[in-house]
Amino acid sequence: MASIVSITGTISGVVNEQYFGGFENDEKKLARLSKNKSIGRQGLTITNVATRPPPPSVTTSTPAHHDQLEGLVKAENLPTKLAAWRSIRRERWEGELVIEGEIPMWLKGTYLRNGPGMWHVGDYNFRHLFDGYATLVRLYFEDGRLIAGHRQIESEAYKAARKNNKICYREFSEVPKPDNFLSYVGELANLFSGASLTDNANTGVIMLGDGRVVCLTETIKGSIQINPDTLETIGRFEYSDKWGGLIHSAHPIVTSTDFWTLLPDLIRPGYMVARMAAGTNERKVVGRVDCRGGPAPGWVHSFPVTDHYVIVPEMPLRYCAQNLLKAEPTPLYKFEWHPESKAFMHVMCKASGKIVASVEIPLYVTFHFINAYEEKDEDGRVRAVIADCCEHNADTTILDKLRLQNLRSFAGQDVLPDARVGRFRIPLDGTPHGTLEAALDPDEHGRGMDMCSINPAYLGKQYRYAYACGAQRPCNFPNTLTKIDLVKKKAKNWCDPGAIPSEPFFVARPGATEEDDGVVISMISDKNGEGYALMLDGSTFEEIARAKFPYGLPYGLHGCWVPKD
Numbered sequence: 001m002a003s004i005v006s007i008t009g010t011i012s013g014v015v016n017e018q019y020f021g022g023f024e025n026d027e028k029k030l031a032r033l034s035k036n037k038s039i040g041r042q043g044l045t046i047t048n049v050a051t052r053p054p055p056p057s058v059t060t061s062t063p064a065h066h067d068q069l070e071g072l073v074k075a076e077n078l079p080t081k082l083a084a085w086r087s088i089r090r091e092r093w094e095g096e097l098v099i100e101g102e103i104p105m106w107l108k109g110t111y112l113r114n115g116p117g118m119w120h121v122g123d124y125n126f127r128h129l130f131d132g133y134a135t136l137v138r139l140y141f142e143d144g145r146l147i148a149g150h151r152q153i154e155s156e157a158y159k160a161a162r163k164n165n166k167i168c169y170r171e172f173s174e175v176p177k178p179d180n181f182l183s184y185v186g187e188l189a190n191l192f193s194g195a196s197l198t199d200n201a202n203t204g205v206i207m208l209g210d211g212r213v214v215c216l217t218e219t220i221k222g223s224i225q226i227n228p229d230t231l232e233t234i235g236r237f238e239y240s241d242k243w244g245g246l247i248h249s250a251h252p253i254v255t256s257t258d259f260w261t262l263l264p265d266l267i268r269p270g271y272m273v274a275r276m277a278a279g280t281n282e283r284k285v286v287g288r289v290d291c292r293g294g295p296a297p298g299w300v301h302s303f304p305v306t307d308h309y310v311i312v313p314e315m316p317l318r319y320c321a322q323n324l325l326k327a328e329p330t331p332l333y334k335f336e337w338h339p340e341s342k343a344f345m346h347v348m349c350k351a352s353g354k355i356v357a358s359v360e361i362p363l364y365v366t367f368h369f370i371n372a373y374e375e376k377d378e379d380g381r382v383r384a385v386i387a388d389c390c391e392h393n394a395d396t397t398i399l400d401k402l403r404l405q406n407l408r409s410f411a412g413q414d415v416l417p418d419a420r421v422g423r424f425r426i427p428l429d430g431t432p433h434g435t436l437e438a439a440l441d442p443d444e445h446g447r448g449m450d451m452c453s454i455n456p457a458y459l460g461k462q463y464r465y466a467y468a469c470g471a472q473r474p475c476n477f478p479n480t481l482t483k484i485d486l487v488k489k490k491a492k493n494w495c496d497p498g499a500i501p502s503e504p505f506f507v508a509r510p511g512a513t514e515e516d517d518g519v520v521i522s523m524i525s526d527k528n529g530e531g532y533a534l535m536l537d538g539s540t541f542e543e544i545a546r547a548k549f550p551y552g553l554p555y556g557l558h559g560c561w562v563p564k565d
C-alpha cells in the first residue's frame with residue numbers, strides 16, 4: 001500500500017510500502033537490529049540546501065537516519081558515508097525537488113539513469129558493482145521545475161530473488177548456489193541453453209527511434225522495455241529475428257533511424273554486426289568480422305561508429321566460456337587477458353558490410369568508446385578513422401577495483417589506476433598497423449577517465465568536446481566531472497570533495513549551433529551520505545542548478561534523454 005510522505009516545504013513524494021518483498025530491506029533490517037542491538041530509530045530530517053525558495057525541511061514517515069544503516073552492510077567496516085555503494089533504500093519513490101539555482105526553461109523532458117542499485121538479497125551481500133539489481137532514476141524537467149523518482153526494474157532475476165530470498169540467475173560475478181547435486185546438473189544444462197543467465201538490465205537505458213525506452217545489459221535477454229513516465233517495467237524487449245545468441249554489446253548505437261549492435265560469436269570467434277531499423281524488433285546482420293587472434297572474441301561492452309563505418313574493436317581482454325561456467329569468480333570474472341593474441345581494430349562499411357580495414361594496434365583496455373569520425377585529406381577522401389575511448393592503460397586491474405569491498409573501504413589511499421582518453425588512428429590505405437596515443441595529457445583530468453558522453457549531434461562526426469568522470473587524487477574511484485577540449489587539449493574539472501558523481505550526460509539546447517551549448521546532468525553521492533542532481537552549463541562547465549534528493553541514491557551507470565514530445 002502506498003503511503004504519502006509528510007511534507008514541509010515543496011518536496012513531496014510517494015513511497016511504495018511493499019518495498020522489496022522477499023528481500024529484507026534496510027527498513028526491516030533496522031527494525032530487527034534495533035530490537036537485537038538497541039539501535040534507535042528516528043525519522044529522516046533533511047535540511048534542504050535550497051536558498052530560493054527558502055530552505056524547507058522534509059520529513060518522511062518511514063526512512064531511518066542514514067548513519068544508523070551503516071552497520072547493515074554485512075562484514076564491511078565502512079569508513080565512508082557515501083550512499084553510492086549501498087543498496088537503494090526503497091523499491092520506489094517519486095517527488096518534486098527544490099532547486100537551488102536556475103534550470104533553463106528550454107530543458108523539457110526526462111533524464112533517465114540506469115544502474116545496479118541493489119546489492120543484497122536477504123543477508124547475502126553481492127561482491128561486484130556490476131552485480132546489483134537494476135535501479136532506474138528519473139529526472140523530469142519542465143518550466144524550471146524538477147520531479148524526481150526511482151524504481152526497481154522488474155526483471156525475472158529480480159522478481160525471483162525477491163520471491164525466493166536468494167540469487168536465482170547468474171549475474172556478472174554471482175552464481176546461484178545449487179541446493180543439491182541434481183539441481184547442480186540442471187543448472188549446468190540451463191547454463192548451456194542460457195536459461196540461467198540473468199536478465200537483470202542494469203547497465204544502460206536507450207530511447208529507440210520510435211520512442212520506446214529499453215534498459216540493457218550484456219545478456220540479450222536482459223533487454224527490458226520500461227515506461228519512462230512511471231518507470232514501470234513493461235516487459236522483455238523481444239528481438240523477432242533468428243539470430244539468437246546469449247550476449248551482445250551493452251551499448252548499441254542508437255539514432256532516430258537505426259540501432260546498431262555487435263553480437264560476439266563465442267563458438268567461431270568473431271562478431272556479427274547487426275542493424276535494427278526504428279519501429280521494428282528485427283536485427284538484420286550487415287556483416288561479420290572474424291577474430292584475428294585469441295581463443296574467443298574480445299569483450300565489446302561498447303563500440304563506435306562513423307557516418308559510414310562501424311568500428312569493431314578486438315581487445316585482448318576476451319570472453320572466456322570456461323569462466324562463464326565457473327561457480328566462483330575468477331580474477332577477471334567472465335573474461336581473460338590474452339596479450340599474446342594482440343589487439344586489432346576492424347572497420348566495416350555500414351552500407352555493404354565489407355571490411356575496409358583491419359589493423360593491429362597496441363594493447364588496450366576499455367569499457368567505453370567516446371566517439372569516432374572519418375579523417376579526410378584535402379580532396380575530401382577518407383584516409384583514416386579516428387576512434388576515441390576511455391582507456392585504462394592496457395591494465396585490467398580496474399575490474400577488481402570495482403569490487404564493492406574496495407569501493408566501500410576508501411581510507412585516503414590513491415588506488416585508482418591511471419586512465420586516459422585513448423585515441424586510435426586506423427589508416428584505410430592498407431597499412432597493417434594503427435596507432436594509439438593519449439588525446440591529451442592525462443594529468444589534465446587527474447588520470448581518471450570513464451563514463452563519457454558527447455553532444456549526440458556529433459555522433460560519428462569530427463567533434464571537439466567530451467564530458468566524462470575524471471579524478472582528483474587521492475581516490476579509489478573517478479570523483480570529478482571533466483569537460484575535455486580535444487582541440488585545445490585542455491580539461492575543465494568540477495569536484496565536490498568526498499563526493500562521487502555519475503556519468504555527466506550532455507543535453508543540447510534546441511536550436512544550438514555551438515557543440516557545447518547545452519546542459520550537463522549528473523547525480524552526485526555526497527560525503528554525508530546524501531545526494532543531489534547537478535546541472536552544469538555545457539559551455540562554461542559552471543554549476544547552474546542543483547536539487548537535493550530526500551536520501552542518497554546508489555551509484556548509477558548510464559543515462560539517456562527522452563525529450564518532451
Ligand SMILES: CC1=C(/C=C/C(C)=C/C=C/C(C)=C/C=C/C=C(C)/C=C/C=O)C(C)(C)CCC1
Binds near residue numbers: 172203448450477
Ligand atoms: C551480467 C552478465 C554479464 C556481463 C555484464 C557486464 C559485463 C556488465 C558490464 C558493465 C560495465 C563494463 C560497466 C562499466 C562501468 C565502468 C566504470 C564505472 C569505470 C570506472 C573507472 O574508472 C556476462 C558476463 C556477459 C554474462 C553473465 C551475466
Ligand SMILES: [Fe+2]
Binds near residue numbers: 250
Ligand atoms: Fe557501459
